[in-house]
Amino acid sequence: MASAPRPGGRDTDRVLVPKRLLDALGDDPASAVRSWLDALPGTAERQLAAWELTLERVATPGGRRGLVALVRLADDTPAALKFPVPGPDADRERAALAHWNGWGAARLLRADPDTGALLLERLHGAVSLRSLPEPKALLEAAGTVRRLWVPPPEGHPFASVTGRTEEEREILRVLGAGDWAAQARPLTDEALELRAALPAEPPEEVLLHGAFRQGKVLAGERAPWLAVGPAPLVGERAYDLARLVLDRCEDLAAGPGPAAAARRRVAKLADSLDVDRDRLRGWSLHRAVETGLRHAAAGDRRRAELLLEFAGWL
Template identity: 55%
Template sequence: MAFEPPQRLVRALGETAPSGDDWLEKLPEVAQQAVDLRELTVERVQVPGGRSSLVVLVRRADGTPAVLKLAPRRARPESERAALARWGGLGAVQLVEPFAGEGVLVLERLHPDVSVRSLPEAKALLEAAGTLRRLWVEPPGDHAFETVAERTGRQARVMRDSGSGSGGAEVASLVSAALEAREALLAAPPEVRLLHGTFRQSKVLAAERVPWLAVGPDPVVGECAFDLARLVRDRVEDLIATPSGASTTRRRIKRLAESLDVDQERLRGWTLFRAVESGVRALRVGRPRDAELLLEFAGWL
Protein backbone atom coordinates (compact mmCIF):
# COMPACT_ATOMS: atom_id res chain seq x y z
CA MET A 1 0.00 0.00 0.00
CA ALA A 2 0.99 3.66 -0.30
CA PHE A 3 2.30 5.12 2.93
CA GLU A 4 1.14 8.69 2.42
CA PRO A 5 1.75 10.80 5.53
CA PRO A 6 -1.42 12.45 6.88
CA GLN A 7 -1.73 16.17 6.24
CA ARG A 8 -1.59 16.89 9.97
CA LEU A 9 1.88 15.34 10.11
CA VAL A 10 3.01 17.14 6.96
CA ARG A 11 1.94 20.51 8.36
CA ALA A 12 3.44 19.94 11.80
CA LEU A 13 6.80 18.72 10.54
CA GLY A 14 6.87 21.51 8.00
CA GLU A 15 6.86 24.00 10.88
CA THR A 16 10.02 22.53 12.38
CA ALA A 17 11.89 20.98 9.45
CA PRO A 18 15.49 22.18 9.08
CA SER A 19 16.62 23.30 5.65
CA GLY A 20 17.21 20.37 3.32
CA ASP A 21 15.37 17.84 5.46
CA ASP A 22 14.01 15.02 3.29
CA TRP A 23 12.51 12.67 5.93
CA LEU A 24 8.96 13.07 4.62
CA GLU A 25 10.07 12.39 1.06
CA LYS A 26 11.79 9.15 2.08
CA LEU A 27 9.03 8.08 4.47
CA PRO A 28 6.98 5.86 2.08
CA GLU A 29 10.10 3.87 1.15
CA VAL A 30 11.28 3.59 4.77
CA ALA A 31 7.83 2.47 5.91
CA GLN A 32 7.66 -0.21 3.22
CA GLN A 33 11.09 -1.50 4.19
CA ALA A 34 10.06 -1.68 7.86
CA VAL A 35 6.91 -3.63 6.95
CA ASP A 36 8.72 -6.05 4.64
CA LEU A 37 11.54 -6.71 7.10
CA ARG A 38 9.09 -7.81 9.81
CA GLU A 39 6.58 -9.52 7.52
CA LEU A 40 3.84 -7.23 8.76
CA THR A 41 0.36 -7.03 7.28
CA VAL A 42 -0.76 -3.43 6.98
CA GLU A 43 -4.30 -2.52 7.94
CA ARG A 44 -4.23 1.27 7.63
CA VAL A 45 -2.35 4.45 8.34
CA GLN A 46 -3.78 6.15 11.41
CA VAL A 47 -5.50 9.42 10.45
CA PRO A 48 -5.31 12.20 11.49
CA GLY A 49 -2.45 10.66 13.47
CA GLY A 50 0.18 12.54 15.42
CA ARG A 51 2.24 15.65 14.75
CA SER A 52 5.68 14.04 14.83
CA SER A 53 5.38 10.48 13.50
CA LEU A 54 3.65 8.15 11.05
CA VAL A 55 1.50 5.60 12.87
CA VAL A 56 0.49 2.45 10.97
CA LEU A 57 -1.87 -0.22 12.29
CA VAL A 58 -0.42 -3.63 11.41
CA ARG A 59 -0.55 -7.32 12.22
CA ARG A 60 2.59 -9.30 12.94
CA ALA A 61 3.40 -12.57 11.22
CA ASP A 62 1.53 -14.53 13.92
CA GLY A 63 -1.59 -12.37 13.51
CA THR A 64 -1.06 -10.28 16.64
CA PRO A 65 -2.24 -6.68 16.21
CA ALA A 66 0.47 -4.08 16.66
CA VAL A 67 1.45 -0.53 15.74
CA LEU A 68 4.38 0.49 13.57
CA LYS A 69 5.60 3.99 14.37
CA LEU A 70 8.20 5.91 12.36
CA ALA A 71 9.60 9.25 13.46
CA PRO A 72 12.38 11.60 12.36
CA ARG A 73 15.43 12.03 14.57
CA ARG A 74 14.32 15.50 15.70
CA ALA A 75 11.24 13.89 17.29
CA ARG A 76 13.61 11.93 19.57
CA PRO A 77 12.23 8.41 18.93
CA GLU A 78 15.18 6.78 20.70
CA SER A 79 14.36 8.75 23.82
CA GLU A 80 10.77 7.52 23.54
CA ARG A 81 12.02 3.95 23.22
CA ALA A 82 14.16 4.31 26.34
CA ALA A 83 11.27 5.73 28.37
CA LEU A 84 8.85 2.99 27.26
CA ALA A 85 11.45 0.39 28.22
CA ARG A 86 11.83 1.97 31.66
CA TRP A 87 8.05 2.01 32.25
CA GLY A 88 7.73 -1.58 31.07
CA GLY A 89 4.05 -1.24 30.28
CA LEU A 90 3.12 0.33 33.63
CA GLY A 91 0.89 3.24 32.67
CA ALA A 92 2.20 3.34 29.10
CA VAL A 93 2.04 1.38 25.87
CA GLN A 94 4.50 -1.51 25.65
CA LEU A 95 7.29 -2.08 23.17
CA VAL A 96 6.74 -5.23 21.14
CA GLU A 97 10.37 -5.21 19.93
CA PRO A 98 13.08 -3.79 22.22
CA PHE A 99 14.91 -2.35 19.20
CA ALA A 100 13.33 -2.25 15.76
CA GLY A 101 15.80 0.09 14.06
CA GLU A 102 16.62 3.76 14.39
CA GLY A 103 13.47 5.84 14.23
CA VAL A 104 11.26 2.72 14.13
CA LEU A 105 9.10 1.54 17.04
CA VAL A 106 6.85 -1.53 17.13
CA LEU A 107 4.24 -1.16 19.86
CA GLU A 108 1.30 -3.02 21.32
CA ARG A 109 -2.02 -2.10 19.72
CA LEU A 110 -4.35 0.04 21.80
CA HIS A 111 -7.67 1.52 20.62
CA PRO A 112 -6.29 4.42 18.58
CA ASP A 113 -9.63 6.15 18.08
CA VAL A 114 -10.68 6.17 21.75
CA SER A 115 -8.90 8.56 24.14
CA VAL A 116 -9.97 9.89 27.51
CA ARG A 117 -11.19 12.99 25.66
CA SER A 118 -14.25 10.90 24.85
CA LEU A 119 -15.22 11.03 28.53
CA PRO A 120 -16.98 13.90 30.31
CA GLU A 121 -14.42 16.52 31.34
CA ALA A 122 -14.26 15.75 35.06
CA LYS A 123 -13.94 12.00 34.47
CA ALA A 124 -11.37 12.56 31.70
CA LEU A 125 -9.16 14.64 33.99
CA LEU A 126 -9.41 12.03 36.75
CA GLU A 127 -8.45 9.14 34.47
CA ALA A 128 -5.67 11.10 32.79
CA ALA A 129 -4.18 12.17 36.10
CA GLY A 130 -4.26 8.62 37.41
CA THR A 131 -2.41 7.40 34.33
CA LEU A 132 0.19 10.15 34.63
CA ARG A 133 0.93 9.30 38.28
CA ARG A 134 2.05 5.80 37.26
CA LEU A 135 4.65 7.22 34.87
CA TRP A 136 6.50 9.25 37.49
CA VAL A 137 9.30 6.83 38.31
CA GLU A 138 12.96 7.25 39.14
CA PRO A 139 15.00 7.72 35.97
CA PRO A 140 17.80 5.22 35.33
CA GLY A 141 21.08 6.26 36.88
CA ASP A 142 22.86 6.30 33.53
CA HIS A 143 20.04 7.95 31.59
CA ALA A 144 20.55 10.28 28.64
CA PHE A 145 17.15 11.96 28.84
CA GLU A 146 16.90 15.70 28.40
CA THR A 147 16.24 17.58 31.64
CA VAL A 148 13.49 20.11 32.25
CA ALA A 149 16.18 22.78 32.68
CA GLU A 150 17.73 21.91 29.31
CA ARG A 151 14.46 21.75 27.38
CA THR A 152 13.00 24.91 28.84
CA GLY A 153 16.36 26.64 28.41
CA ARG A 154 16.16 26.09 24.65
CA GLN A 155 12.56 27.25 24.67
CA ALA A 156 13.36 30.31 26.76
CA ARG A 157 16.01 31.47 24.31
CA VAL A 158 13.53 31.28 21.43
CA MET A 159 10.84 32.99 23.51
CA ARG A 160 13.11 35.94 24.22
CA ASP A 161 13.78 36.42 20.53
CA SER A 162 10.25 35.76 19.27
CA GLY A 163 8.29 37.37 22.09
CA SER A 164 10.01 40.71 21.77
CA GLY A 165 9.46 40.90 18.01
CA SER A 166 5.77 40.08 17.64
CA GLY A 167 2.53 40.46 19.50
CA GLY A 168 3.20 43.80 21.13
CA ALA A 169 3.54 44.82 24.75
CA GLU A 170 1.00 42.32 26.09
CA VAL A 171 2.87 39.33 24.67
CA ALA A 172 6.20 40.76 25.82
CA SER A 173 4.78 41.08 29.34
CA LEU A 174 3.60 37.46 29.35
CA VAL A 175 6.98 36.28 28.07
CA SER A 176 8.73 38.21 30.83
CA ALA A 177 6.43 36.71 33.49
CA ALA A 178 6.93 33.19 32.09
CA LEU A 179 10.71 33.52 32.05
CA GLU A 180 10.75 34.83 35.61
CA ALA A 181 8.57 31.93 36.71
CA ARG A 182 10.94 29.45 35.07
CA GLU A 183 13.99 30.89 36.83
CA ALA A 184 12.29 30.68 40.21
CA LEU A 185 11.03 27.14 39.62
CA LEU A 186 14.43 25.81 38.55
CA ALA A 187 16.12 27.26 41.63
CA ALA A 188 14.85 24.47 43.91
CA PRO A 189 13.04 21.58 42.17
CA PRO A 190 11.37 19.29 44.75
CA GLU A 191 12.02 15.96 43.00
CA VAL A 192 13.52 14.37 39.91
CA ARG A 193 11.35 11.89 38.02
CA LEU A 194 11.04 10.49 34.53
CA LEU A 195 8.24 12.50 32.92
CA HIS A 196 6.06 11.93 29.86
CA GLY A 197 6.96 15.39 28.60
CA THR A 198 3.95 16.10 26.38
CA PHE A 199 1.08 14.64 28.38
CA ARG A 200 -2.53 15.54 27.62
CA GLN A 201 -5.90 13.81 27.35
CA SER A 202 -5.42 12.80 23.71
CA LYS A 203 -2.25 10.95 24.73
CA VAL A 204 -4.24 8.48 26.87
CA LEU A 205 -5.86 5.69 24.85
CA ALA A 206 -8.20 2.86 25.74
CA ALA A 207 -6.44 -0.49 26.15
CA GLU A 208 -7.15 -4.16 26.79
CA ARG A 209 -4.88 -5.09 29.70
CA VAL A 210 -5.84 -1.95 31.68
CA PRO A 211 -8.51 0.65 30.88
CA TRP A 212 -6.12 3.44 29.82
CA LEU A 213 -2.47 3.75 28.74
CA ALA A 214 -0.31 6.69 27.74
CA VAL A 215 1.26 6.96 24.29
CA GLY A 216 3.58 9.33 22.45
CA PRO A 217 5.96 10.54 25.18
CA ASP A 218 8.68 13.09 24.55
CA PRO A 219 10.37 12.15 27.81
CA VAL A 220 12.20 14.55 30.06
CA VAL A 221 13.61 14.34 33.58
CA GLY A 222 12.55 16.81 36.25
CA GLU A 223 9.77 17.73 38.64
CA CYS A 224 6.26 16.36 38.37
CA ALA A 225 4.56 19.78 38.20
CA PHE A 226 6.16 20.35 34.79
CA ASP A 227 4.47 17.23 33.41
CA LEU A 228 1.09 18.04 34.91
CA ALA A 229 1.10 21.60 33.58
CA ARG A 230 0.15 20.63 30.03
CA LEU A 231 -2.92 18.78 31.31
CA VAL A 232 -4.19 21.94 33.02
CA ARG A 233 -4.95 23.61 29.70
CA ASP A 234 -6.59 20.64 28.01
CA ARG A 235 -9.66 21.65 26.01
CA VAL A 236 -8.42 25.24 26.13
CA GLU A 237 -10.86 26.24 23.41
CA ASP A 238 -13.75 25.22 25.68
CA LEU A 239 -12.27 27.13 28.61
CA ILE A 240 -11.89 30.31 26.54
CA ALA A 241 -15.48 30.02 25.27
CA THR A 242 -16.85 29.86 28.81
CA PRO A 243 -17.45 33.05 30.86
CA SER A 244 -16.17 31.20 33.93
CA GLY A 245 -13.04 29.95 32.13
CA ALA A 246 -10.58 31.76 34.38
CA SER A 247 -12.14 30.53 37.61
CA THR A 248 -12.51 27.02 36.16
CA THR A 249 -8.80 27.02 35.36
CA ARG A 250 -7.89 28.03 38.92
CA ARG A 251 -10.11 25.28 40.32
CA ARG A 252 -8.55 22.79 37.92
CA ILE A 253 -5.05 23.71 39.09
CA LYS A 254 -6.10 23.28 42.71
CA ARG A 255 -7.85 19.96 42.09
CA LEU A 256 -5.02 18.44 40.04
CA ALA A 257 -2.35 19.63 42.45
CA GLU A 258 -4.17 18.14 45.42
CA SER A 259 -5.01 14.85 43.70
CA LEU A 260 -1.37 14.24 42.64
CA ASP A 261 0.34 15.79 45.66
CA VAL A 262 1.98 18.57 43.63
CA ASP A 263 2.60 22.08 44.94
CA GLN A 264 -0.17 24.31 43.61
CA GLU A 265 1.99 27.38 43.00
CA ARG A 266 4.64 25.36 41.19
CA LEU A 267 1.94 23.88 38.99
CA ARG A 268 0.60 27.35 38.24
CA GLY A 269 4.10 28.56 37.36
CA TRP A 270 4.86 25.74 34.97
CA THR A 271 1.39 26.06 33.43
CA LEU A 272 2.13 29.71 32.74
CA PHE A 273 5.52 28.98 31.20
CA ARG A 274 4.28 26.18 28.98
CA ALA A 275 1.21 28.09 27.79
CA VAL A 276 3.24 31.18 26.88
CA GLU A 277 5.91 29.08 25.16
CA SER A 278 3.26 27.31 23.08
CA GLY A 279 1.50 30.60 22.30
CA VAL A 280 4.68 32.34 21.17
CA ARG A 281 5.61 29.32 19.05
CA ALA A 282 2.16 29.37 17.42
CA LEU A 283 2.67 33.03 16.56
CA ARG A 284 6.07 32.29 15.10
CA VAL A 285 4.87 29.54 12.74
CA GLY A 286 1.74 31.35 11.56
CA ARG A 287 -1.06 29.92 13.70
CA PRO A 288 -2.57 33.14 15.08
CA ARG A 289 -5.83 31.56 16.29
CA ASP A 290 -3.98 28.99 18.42
CA ALA A 291 -1.71 31.74 19.72
CA GLU A 292 -4.66 33.89 20.71
CA LEU A 293 -6.26 31.08 22.72
CA LEU A 294 -3.05 30.10 24.48
CA LEU A 295 -2.00 33.63 25.38
CA GLU A 296 -5.46 34.54 26.65
CA PHE A 297 -5.33 31.41 28.82
CA ALA A 298 -1.86 32.38 30.05
CA GLY A 299 -3.19 35.80 31.02
CA TRP A 300 -5.51 34.15 33.56
CA LEU A 301 -2.53 32.71 35.44
Protein backbone atom coordinates in the same frame (compact mmCIF):
# COMPACT_ATOMS: atom_id res chain seq x y z
CA MET B 1 5.87 -0.91 -4.46
CA ALA B 2 3.39 -3.23 -2.76
CA SER B 3 4.81 -6.02 -0.65
CA ALA B 4 4.13 -9.68 -1.29
CA PRO B 5 1.24 -11.47 0.40
CA ARG B 6 1.99 -12.87 3.84
CA PRO B 7 0.73 -16.14 5.27
CA GLY B 8 -2.48 -15.66 7.22
CA GLY B 9 -3.09 -12.10 6.04
CA ARG B 10 -4.31 -10.18 3.03
CA ASP B 11 -2.04 -8.36 0.59
CA THR B 12 -0.55 -5.26 2.17
CA ASP B 13 -1.29 -1.84 0.82
CA ARG B 14 1.42 0.40 -0.47
CA VAL B 15 2.85 2.56 2.30
CA LEU B 16 1.93 6.17 1.60
CA VAL B 17 3.35 8.97 3.74
CA PRO B 18 0.42 11.08 5.03
CA LYS B 19 0.14 14.62 3.67
CA ARG B 20 0.21 16.09 7.18
CA LEU B 21 3.66 14.60 7.79
CA LEU B 22 4.93 15.72 4.39
CA ASP B 23 3.65 19.26 4.97
CA ALA B 24 5.25 19.40 8.42
CA LEU B 25 8.68 18.10 7.43
CA GLY B 26 9.10 18.19 3.67
CA ASP B 27 9.81 21.88 2.96
CA ASP B 28 13.55 21.53 2.28
CA PRO B 29 14.23 18.93 -0.46
CA ALA B 30 17.93 18.86 0.47
CA SER B 31 17.45 18.19 4.20
CA ALA B 32 18.23 14.93 5.93
CA VAL B 33 14.63 14.72 7.15
CA ARG B 34 13.32 15.02 3.58
CA SER B 35 15.66 12.21 2.54
CA TRP B 36 14.26 10.11 5.38
CA LEU B 37 10.72 10.90 4.23
CA ASP B 38 11.50 9.95 0.64
CA ALA B 39 12.97 6.62 1.78
CA LEU B 40 10.23 5.91 4.33
CA PRO B 41 7.88 3.81 2.15
CA GLY B 42 10.72 1.44 1.25
CA THR B 43 12.01 1.39 4.81
CA ALA B 44 8.54 0.51 6.09
CA GLU B 45 8.08 -2.28 3.53
CA ARG B 46 11.41 -3.84 4.51
CA GLN B 47 10.52 -3.62 8.19
CA LEU B 48 7.19 -5.30 7.56
CA ALA B 49 8.98 -8.17 5.87
CA ALA B 50 11.73 -8.43 8.50
CA TRP B 51 9.25 -8.65 11.37
CA GLU B 52 6.70 -10.71 9.44
CA LEU B 53 3.97 -8.12 9.81
CA THR B 54 0.81 -7.72 7.77
CA LEU B 55 -0.02 -4.12 6.98
CA GLU B 56 -3.65 -3.11 7.47
CA ARG B 57 -3.32 0.60 6.76
CA VAL B 58 -1.32 3.72 7.49
CA ALA B 59 -2.95 5.86 10.16
CA THR B 60 -4.22 9.12 8.65
CA PRO B 61 -4.14 12.03 8.98
CA GLY B 62 -1.49 10.94 11.47
CA GLY B 63 0.93 13.16 13.36
CA ARG B 64 3.64 15.61 12.38
CA ARG B 65 6.57 13.77 13.96
CA GLY B 66 6.34 10.30 12.49
CA LEU B 67 4.38 7.66 10.60
CA VAL B 68 2.18 5.06 12.29
CA ALA B 69 0.84 1.99 10.53
CA LEU B 70 -1.67 -0.49 11.87
CA VAL B 71 -0.31 -4.01 11.47
CA ARG B 72 -0.79 -7.60 12.59
CA LEU B 73 1.84 -9.95 13.91
CA ALA B 74 2.37 -13.41 12.45
CA ASP B 75 -0.03 -14.82 15.07
CA ASP B 76 -2.66 -12.19 14.04
CA THR B 77 -2.14 -10.04 17.17
CA PRO B 78 -2.93 -6.38 16.32
CA ALA B 79 -0.09 -3.90 16.82
CA ALA B 80 1.10 -0.49 15.65
CA LEU B 81 4.33 0.10 13.73
CA LYS B 82 5.77 3.57 14.30
CA PHE B 83 8.60 5.37 12.54
CA PRO B 84 9.45 8.53 14.52
CA VAL B 85 11.49 11.26 12.85
CA PRO B 86 15.09 10.13 13.44
CA GLY B 87 17.22 11.91 16.01
CA PRO B 88 17.71 12.23 19.77
CA ASP B 89 13.97 12.65 20.41
CA ALA B 90 13.22 9.31 18.76
CA ASP B 91 15.96 7.60 20.78
CA ARG B 92 14.54 9.04 23.98
CA GLU B 93 11.01 7.96 23.12
CA ARG B 94 12.25 4.40 22.62
CA ALA B 95 14.19 4.47 25.90
CA ALA B 96 11.21 5.80 27.88
CA LEU B 97 8.78 3.25 26.47
CA ALA B 98 11.23 0.45 27.22
CA HIS B 99 11.69 1.70 30.79
CA TRP B 100 7.95 1.99 31.45
CA ASN B 101 7.44 -1.49 29.93
CA GLY B 102 3.72 -0.93 29.58
CA TRP B 103 3.23 0.69 33.00
CA GLY B 104 0.88 3.58 32.19
CA ALA B 105 1.97 3.69 28.55
CA ALA B 106 1.63 1.63 25.38
CA ARG B 107 3.94 -1.38 25.62
CA LEU B 108 6.99 -1.46 23.37
CA LEU B 109 7.00 -4.91 21.78
CA ARG B 110 10.08 -4.56 19.62
CA ALA B 111 12.49 -1.90 18.37
CA ASP B 112 15.01 -1.59 15.54
CA PRO B 113 17.66 1.05 16.35
CA ASP B 114 18.88 1.04 12.72
CA THR B 115 15.56 2.07 11.17
CA GLY B 116 14.09 3.66 14.29
CA ALA B 117 11.03 1.42 14.00
CA LEU B 118 8.94 0.83 17.11
CA LEU B 119 6.46 -2.01 17.30
CA LEU B 120 3.83 -1.01 19.84
CA GLU B 121 0.80 -2.45 21.53
CA ARG B 122 -2.28 -1.48 19.50
CA LEU B 123 -4.58 0.99 21.22
CA HIS B 124 -7.87 2.54 20.10
CA GLY B 125 -6.50 5.56 18.26
CA ALA B 126 -9.92 7.13 17.75
CA VAL B 127 -10.78 7.08 21.47
CA SER B 128 -8.79 9.42 23.68
CA LEU B 129 -9.59 11.04 27.01
CA ARG B 130 -10.93 14.00 25.05
CA SER B 131 -13.98 11.85 24.32
CA LEU B 132 -14.93 11.94 28.01
CA PRO B 133 -16.64 14.73 29.95
CA GLU B 134 -14.09 17.11 31.43
CA PRO B 135 -14.25 15.99 35.09
CA LYS B 136 -13.95 12.31 34.16
CA ALA B 137 -11.15 13.01 31.67
CA LEU B 138 -9.10 14.86 34.27
CA LEU B 139 -9.61 12.07 36.80
CA GLU B 140 -8.43 9.40 34.34
CA ALA B 141 -5.56 11.57 33.14
CA ALA B 142 -4.31 12.04 36.69
CA GLY B 143 -4.40 8.30 37.31
CA THR B 144 -2.47 7.63 34.09
CA VAL B 145 0.27 10.22 34.47
CA ARG B 146 0.87 9.15 38.09
CA ARG B 147 2.06 5.75 36.78
CA LEU B 148 4.58 7.33 34.44
CA TRP B 149 6.41 9.23 37.16
CA VAL B 150 9.08 6.70 38.04
CA PRO B 151 12.81 7.07 38.73
CA PRO B 152 14.77 7.22 35.46
CA PRO B 153 17.20 4.40 34.64
CA GLU B 154 20.90 4.82 35.36
CA GLY B 155 22.83 6.39 32.51
CA HIS B 156 19.61 7.57 30.89
CA PRO B 157 19.61 9.66 27.70
CA PHE B 158 16.86 12.05 28.76
CA ALA B 159 17.17 15.82 28.80
CA SER B 160 16.28 17.73 31.94
CA VAL B 161 13.47 20.21 32.51
CA THR B 162 16.18 22.78 33.21
CA GLY B 163 17.83 22.12 29.85
CA ARG B 164 14.62 22.13 27.86
CA THR B 165 13.31 25.31 29.43
CA GLU B 166 16.67 27.01 28.92
CA GLU B 167 16.04 26.63 25.19
CA GLU B 168 12.48 27.88 25.68
CA ARG B 169 13.77 30.93 27.56
CA GLU B 170 15.68 32.10 24.49
CA ILE B 171 12.62 31.47 22.31
CA LEU B 172 10.46 33.46 24.73
CA ARG B 173 12.87 36.38 24.61
CA VAL B 174 12.90 36.47 20.82
CA LEU B 175 9.16 35.99 20.35
CA GLY B 176 8.28 38.34 23.18
CA ALA B 177 10.31 41.12 21.57
CA GLY B 178 8.14 41.19 18.45
CA ASP B 179 5.89 44.19 17.86
CA TRP B 180 2.83 41.95 17.63
CA ALA B 181 3.61 40.61 21.14
CA ALA B 182 3.61 43.99 22.87
CA GLN B 183 0.43 43.33 24.83
CA ALA B 184 1.83 40.02 26.07
CA ARG B 185 5.11 41.44 27.40
CA PRO B 186 4.04 41.58 31.05
CA LEU B 187 3.11 37.89 30.84
CA THR B 188 6.31 37.13 28.95
CA ASP B 189 8.34 38.85 31.63
CA GLU B 190 6.57 36.86 34.34
CA ALA B 191 7.12 33.60 32.42
CA LEU B 192 10.84 34.40 32.14
CA GLU B 193 11.04 35.14 35.86
CA LEU B 194 9.31 31.86 36.65
CA ARG B 195 11.69 30.00 34.34
CA ALA B 196 14.62 31.42 36.29
CA ALA B 197 13.15 30.63 39.71
CA LEU B 198 11.38 27.28 39.34
CA PRO B 199 14.29 25.05 38.23
CA ALA B 200 16.58 26.41 40.94
CA GLU B 201 15.39 23.93 43.59
CA PRO B 202 13.37 21.14 41.91
CA PRO B 203 11.55 19.01 44.50
CA GLU B 204 12.22 15.76 42.63
CA GLU B 205 13.79 14.25 39.52
CA VAL B 206 11.49 11.65 37.93
CA LEU B 207 10.87 10.47 34.39
CA LEU B 208 8.21 12.66 32.75
CA HIS B 209 6.06 12.14 29.68
CA GLY B 210 6.97 15.64 28.53
CA ALA B 211 3.93 16.24 26.29
CA PHE B 212 1.15 14.87 28.47
CA ARG B 213 -2.40 15.91 27.62
CA GLN B 214 -5.78 14.25 27.19
CA GLY B 215 -5.24 13.55 23.49
CA LYS B 216 -2.10 11.56 24.34
CA VAL B 217 -4.06 9.03 26.42
CA LEU B 218 -5.85 6.35 24.39
CA ALA B 219 -8.24 3.56 25.27
CA GLY B 220 -6.68 0.11 25.45
CA GLU B 221 -7.52 -3.54 26.04
CA ARG B 222 -4.87 -4.41 28.64
CA ALA B 223 -5.68 -1.28 30.63
CA PRO B 224 -8.52 1.22 30.22
CA TRP B 225 -6.21 4.14 29.37
CA LEU B 226 -2.56 4.25 28.27
CA ALA B 227 -0.28 7.11 27.24
CA VAL B 228 1.36 7.43 23.83
CA GLY B 229 3.75 9.83 22.08
CA PRO B 230 6.07 10.86 24.92
CA ALA B 231 8.68 13.58 24.59
CA PRO B 232 10.44 12.31 27.74
CA LEU B 233 12.64 14.27 30.06
CA VAL B 234 13.63 14.22 33.71
CA GLY B 235 12.44 16.74 36.26
CA GLU B 236 9.60 17.63 38.58
CA ARG B 237 6.03 16.42 38.24
CA ALA B 238 4.56 19.92 38.21
CA TYR B 239 6.18 20.59 34.83
CA ASP B 240 4.55 17.50 33.31
CA LEU B 241 1.17 18.31 34.85
CA ALA B 242 1.20 21.90 33.54
CA ARG B 243 0.38 20.83 29.98
CA LEU B 244 -2.69 19.02 31.30
CA VAL B 245 -3.79 22.21 33.07
CA LEU B 246 -3.91 23.94 29.67
CA ASP B 247 -5.93 21.19 28.01
CA ARG B 248 -9.35 22.11 26.63
CA CYS B 249 -8.90 25.68 27.82
CA GLU B 250 -11.47 26.68 25.20
CA ASP B 251 -14.08 24.89 27.33
CA LEU B 252 -13.18 27.08 30.30
CA ALA B 253 -13.24 30.21 28.14
CA ALA B 254 -16.77 29.37 26.97
CA GLY B 255 -18.10 28.85 30.50
CA PRO B 256 -18.91 31.21 33.36
CA GLY B 257 -16.08 32.59 35.49
CA PRO B 258 -13.17 31.18 33.43
CA ALA B 259 -10.46 32.70 35.63
CA ALA B 260 -11.84 31.09 38.79
CA ALA B 261 -12.37 27.83 36.90
CA ALA B 262 -8.74 27.83 35.72
CA ARG B 263 -7.46 28.35 39.26
CA ARG B 264 -9.76 25.59 40.54
CA ARG B 265 -8.35 23.24 37.93
CA VAL B 266 -4.81 23.97 39.12
CA ALA B 267 -5.79 23.37 42.74
CA LYS B 268 -7.71 20.18 41.99
CA LEU B 269 -4.93 18.60 39.92
CA ALA B 270 -2.22 19.66 42.36
CA ASP B 271 -4.07 18.26 45.35
CA SER B 272 -5.05 14.99 43.65
CA LEU B 273 -1.42 14.25 42.75
CA ASP B 274 0.28 15.79 45.79
CA VAL B 275 1.98 18.51 43.73
CA ASP B 276 2.69 21.98 45.12
CA ARG B 277 -0.04 24.37 43.93
CA ASP B 278 2.25 27.36 43.48
CA ARG B 279 4.76 25.41 41.41
CA LEU B 280 2.01 23.99 39.23
CA ARG B 281 0.53 27.43 38.74
CA GLY B 282 3.99 28.78 37.81
CA TRP B 283 4.81 26.07 35.28
CA SER B 284 1.29 26.30 33.82
CA LEU B 285 1.68 30.03 33.24
CA HIS B 286 5.14 29.50 31.73
CA ARG B 287 3.94 26.79 29.34
CA ALA B 288 0.82 28.79 28.37
CA VAL B 289 2.88 31.85 27.44
CA GLU B 290 5.58 29.90 25.62
CA THR B 291 3.04 27.86 23.64
CA GLY B 292 0.88 30.90 22.96
CA LEU B 293 3.78 32.90 21.53
CA ARG B 294 4.75 29.98 19.31
CA HIS B 295 1.20 29.83 17.94
CA ALA B 296 1.24 33.57 17.32
CA ALA B 297 4.56 33.36 15.47
CA ALA B 298 3.11 30.55 13.33
CA GLY B 299 0.11 32.73 12.40
CA ASP B 300 -2.50 31.07 14.64
CA ARG B 301 -3.49 34.22 16.47
CA ARG B 302 -6.80 32.84 17.74
CA ARG B 303 -5.12 29.98 19.59
CA ALA B 304 -2.35 32.30 20.76
CA GLU B 305 -4.78 34.78 22.25
CA LEU B 306 -6.67 32.02 24.05
CA LEU B 307 -3.50 30.63 25.65
CA LEU B 308 -2.26 34.05 26.66
CA GLU B 309 -5.67 34.85 28.12
CA PHE B 310 -5.47 31.59 30.06
CA ALA B 311 -2.05 32.62 31.39
CA GLY B 312 -3.60 35.88 32.54
CA TRP B 313 -6.27 33.98 34.48
CA LEU B 314 -3.54 32.23 36.45
